[in-house]
Every structure is written in structure tokens, then in C-alpha cells.
Amino acid sequence: MDVDQQQIGRALGEFVRDELAALPNLIAAAEARQLPVVGALEGYRQELSAIEREETQKRITFLAQEGLALKRRYEEVSRLRTGMTPENLERVSRAASVLANVWPALRQAAPSDDLEVAAGELQELLAAPDLFDRLHEMKSKSESIHAAYEAVLSDAHMRRNEVYEVAVDRVLGDERLPQLALNDREALLGPLQSRVCGTFTLELGETVCGSCQSSLQLIESEIAAVSQYEATARRRIAELTDREQRPTKVIRAADHFSVVETVEDVERGVDSLRDELLKSLDEGNRTIVE
């Protein structure tokens, strides 16, 4: 082996070591997101490991025979390495979430042939080994699905606001309400008021409002339930005002017992007290026993 060959062998050895050192992180990032490039990266890693195990002479022979193919794979992986920035990985994750989460919700709520096609194309893009070269396409497909879902969700979100605002106004207009303590008023209005969300936001890939965390399904079921929530609030007002308006009667326990000396004395006193308590209940009183 001449000096040139030794130098080539050493250079190849260094190249392989450097590449092998950098690969695990890249493979882990691709695996974590189930990217369609795991196989290519893994194949490259195995090829480099095989070269690393060989002696210098065999490495040089390999380089002579497979050098061009190795170079191509190196360039492919280098392009991936450049493409797999944290920002781009985030873009791919969001696009994948549009396909996995947003699209099924949209298809159920508002099916569309055009978007069916877009979803199919997005699926192909996400499975393409060159996905990082096609991020623009991926963005436009996922944004069109996102925009359609956003329109459906924000419309439902607005309708829920409307019906709950009306319900809150009606309960606030209840003439019995001012008789109640502030904390009672707040407590009974809470379930209605908490369903009004003033700030609708929806991130790409998300299916719920970023402010109130409501899904389309939840919003629709809450719209359907508004009259029940209002009825509950009204019932609570009735209960509380009833209690305020009822007359109060004080019953003195001592009046029912004189000197207690026998079991009969106990029973007579308890019976008499019970009778008076039940009578007071029948009369609709709030009864206080002293």
C-alpha cells in the first residue's frame, strides 16, 4: 500500500467516524416524529458501520467500487440534515396533526370533495422521503384544511357565545336576583358565563380554541344544553329566594322536657319535640331549635 492509499484510507476512516457520530441524533429526531426518512438514515448508518469494521485495504477497494453511490447517499443525508431544523420539524408536526386530528373533525362536520383531495395529497407528502424539499406544498395543503375547519369552529364558537349571552341576560333580568347575596349570584351565573369565550384562537394543527379549549363537539353539545343551564340557574334563584322569604320559627327544646327521670320521660319529650318540628315544616317555616 503506498502513501496515497494510506492517506485515502485514513481520510475515509475519519469521514466515517464523523458521520457516525452525527447520525444518532438525526435518526432519533426522525424516529420521534415517525418521518419517512428513518429507513434511509438507518441504511446509511449501517453502510458506514460496515466500512468502519473493514481494514484500510478493503475500505479503499470499497471506495473504488461504491464511492459514487456512497457520495450520493452522503449528499442525500446532508440535505436532510440541513432540512431537519427545529422550525421545519415543527412545520411537519403541525401538518401531520392537521391530517391526523383536524381533517377527521372537519370531514365529519363539513365534508368537501376538494379538501378530500387536499388531505390525500397531504398524506402522500408526509410519507414522501423528500418531504423537507416540499414544505411549501405541505404548508398550502394543511393551511387550506385548517382554514376550512377554523371557519366551522369559529362559527360554532360564535353561536355558543350568542346563546349563552342571551341566557345570562335573561337570568340577570330575573327580578328575584337582587335579593340574593353577591357570591350566590356569581355562583349561579358562573356555569352560563364561563361558556362565553371572548377570544377565539386556533393554531395550525389544533382542533380546540386556544382560549377555552373547547372542541367542536363540546361547543355543539353546550349549545344544545343552554336551556338546561338556564333552568338550573332559575331553580337556584327560586331555592335561594324561597329560603330568604320563608318565616322563621324558633322552637325551644326545653319546653318539651321538664325533669327527665325515666325512659318514658325521654320518649314523651322527644315525641312532643318531633311533633312540633314536623308541624313547623308543614307550615313552611325555617325552624331554629334552641
Ligand SMILES: [Zn+2]
Ligand atoms: Zn374559545
